[in-house]
Amino acid sequence: MKIMNCPLNGPRNISEFVWGGEVKPMPDPAATSDQDWAEWLFLENNEAGIVREWWCHVPTSFWFIAERNTVTDEILKTYPAGDVFKSRVDFAAKAEKQS
Template identity: 35%
Template structure:
């Protein structure tokens, strides 16, 4: 079982996480072409090596960005999508 790092809760077992998709796959808005829309829906980068991905930690429900290596499974970094505002 892999260990992923939630930016809020620290390292946890992979079964606590839900894959959200490739980072940067922005939802196209409005009257876009079928090609643009299906590219967003179905075409995944599936890159070899370092990949930036969106994950949710199911225990705290926070969505975050994780960079991981799809070959070595190394977790390179993980960061919150929105920085917590300083009080």
């Protein structure tokens, strides 16, 4: 079986992991258009080559980031999300629409 290295638990069978989509910068929810928001939320680029993705180790619910070559199907690198997201991101709440 294919092995993935979980940054918390070490090398494990790939069946213990689920894919969580590409790592993409989140647009400012208060400023972005509905279309851009939907694209960010639902659409994937599906690049051929090296991609950066969210993966979850299911038995521990541990989310981390993996770099993977989608052409050769190799897992190049895995690391905790904290290596990328180092600080809390706050957004101003969007003003409620007046009806």
